[in-house]
Amino acid sequence: MNGHVFVIGLGLIGGSLALCIKKEHPDATIMGYDVSEKQSQLGKMLGVIDEIIDEIPKGAARADLILIATPVKEVERIIELLCDVPLKDNVIISDAGSTKLEIVKKAACLKEKGITFIGGHPMAGSHKSGVTAAKSILFENAFYLLTPEKDTRIEDVEKLQDWLMGTKARFLQVMPEEHDYITGVISHFPHVIAASLVHQAEKTSLKQNLITRLAAGGFRDITRIASSSPEMWRDISLHNKAVLIELLQEWQNEMDKVTQMLQEEQEVEIYEYFFQAKRFRDEMPIKEKGAIPAFYDLFVDIPDYPGIISEITGYLAKENISLTNIRIREAREGIYGVLDISFQTEEDREKAEQCIKCYTNYETSMGL
Numbered sequence: 302m303n304g305h306v307f308v309i310g311l312g313l314i315g316g317s318l319a320l321c322i323k324k325e326h327p328d329a330t331i332m333g334y335d336v337s338e339k340q341s342q343l344g345k346m347l348g349v350i351d352e353i354i355d356e357i358p359k360g361a362a363r364a365d366l367i368l369i370a371t372p373v374k375e376v377e378r379i380i381e382l383l384c385d386v387p388l389k390d391n392v393i394i395s396d397a398g399s400t401k402l403e404i405v406k407k408a409a410c411l412k413e414k415g416i417t418f419i420g421g422h423p424m425a426g427s428h429k430s431g432v433t434a435a436k437s438i439l440f441e442n443a444f445y446l447l448t449p450e451k452d453t454r455i456e457d458v459e460k461l462q463d464w465l466m467g468t469k470a471r472f473l474q475v476m477p478e479e480h481d482y483i484t485g486v487i488s489h490f491p492h493v494i495a496a497s498l499v500h501q502a503e504k505t506s507l508k509q510n511l512i513t514r515l516a517a518g519g520f521r522d523i524t525r526i527a528s529s530s531p532e533m534w535r536d537i538s539l540h541n542k543a544v545l546i547e548l549l550q551e552w553q554n555e556m557d558k559v560t561q562m563l564q565e566e567q568e569v570e571i572y573e574y575f576f577q578a579k580r581f582r583d584e585m586p587i588k589e590k591g592a593i594p595a596f597y598d599l600f601v602d603i604p605d606y607p608g609i610i611s612e613i614t615g616y617l618a619k620e621n622i623s624l625t626n627i628r629i630r631e632a633r634e635g636i637y638g639v640l641d642i643s644f645q646t647e648e649d650r651e652k653a654e655q656c657i658k659c660y661t662n663y664e665t666s667m668g669l
């Protein structure tokens with residue numbers, strides 16, 4: 302397709318969407334605006350966008366497609382602004398926010414002006430932020446939820462999907478309320494729990510300093526998402542507070558039951574609690590994209606001695622496994638470091654894990 306695409310918010314998601322659109326529609330002009338000049342400059346330097354826009358109205362007036370990929374409270378403010386500026390009659394506006402109900406409500410002013418707004422949410426991403434983390438394969442095979450209204454023209458939904466074809470995502474239409482409940486359960490609530498586990502570890506580590514040093518494996522996996530942008534998650538939590546409060550109440554009731562099972566040493570019930578959780582989780586299509594992040598990173602605990610990186614990359618090369626990036630993430634107590642190796646596919650990551658297990662005794666994990 303030919304035309305002007307205006308991406309507002311050049312972070313992980315906005316940058317990745319821009320790359321996907323450029324790949325599929327090389328004749329399109331991608332304009333980008335970010336409140337942070339640094340992100341805009343980086344976006345241009347990395348070839349994520351063709352043109353930097355310095356004020357939203359300037360880009361909006363020329364756009365055939367506007368994609369808003371800022372934190373969700375900012376999405377609302379930007380929609381308000383777009384309601385008051387000149388736009389092309391046939392422009393399509395969409396967003397990538399993790400919540401939909403408040404955003405779709407806010408977009409009523411666009412509808413009054415005869416402008417098409419279709420809520421969107423690509424269900425893949427990561428705890429990383431910023432345009433430098435953007436990549437065109439981020440959404441491949443992931444679900445991409447759209448929330449058109451009953452009277453949204455089918456041609457407009459199709460046009461939006463055509464623009465977004467390069468994501469190679471699977472589009473699915475849902476109602477905004479339904480969207481916020483589902484993502485509340487599978488994404489927003491787990492985020493609150495991950496943050497709470499980290500808080501608990503921090504508090505307890507004041508009394509017992511071995512806690513942070515020994516926190517690895519399961520703790521690392523279950524809390525990886527707590528390293529995501531606090532600004533983004535503040536906004537998501539406020540937008541979806543009704544769902545989150547309901548889920549927190551249910552969770553507290555369940556934790557009361559677990560407390561009771563432990564106090565009364567109810568062996569059978571405790572076994573069942575873990576068994577039923579394992580059964581349901583094992584049946585979930587959790588390996589599919591959308592359920593897990595699209596960054597195929599493998600973390601390897603490595604001893605701190607010269608030549609360790611070339612030793613590991615040597616093993617991977619021997620097995621013909623290509624990596625896309627490698628860096629040391631942290632050094633612990635001057636003894637261990639964590640090597641963060643990124644791969645193009647899940648298959649490569651799994652092969653690498655086997656390879657490192659085969660050649661070394663170093664511990665590996667999928668999340669930091």
Ligand SMILES: NC(=O)C1=CN([C@@H]2O[C@H](COP(=O)(O)OP(=O)(O)OC[C@H]3O[C@@H](n4cnc5c(N)ncnc54)[C@H](O)[C@@H]3O)[C@@H](O)[C@H]2O)C=CC1
Nearest residue numbers: 310312313314335336370371372373398399426427430431
């Ligand atoms: N990170 C993830 O895995 C996913 C995030 N989302 C949603 O996508 C949106 C963007 O998230 P990320 O790209 O991860 O965040 P990010 O932090 O990487 O990027 C957000 C960008 O928006 C910019 N920004 C903030 N306010 C702005 C404003 N008023 N005008 C212009 N730019 C502004 C920031 O400077 C930043 O560069 C959020 O709404 C988030 O809920 C959706 C799917 C996955």
Ligand SMILES: O=C(O)C(=O)Cc1ccc(O)cc1
Nearest residue numbers: 399424425426427428593594
């Ligand atoms: O990092 C992860 O595992 C994520 O779950 C990323 C993510 C964050 C927010 C979304 O709305 C969708 C996906």
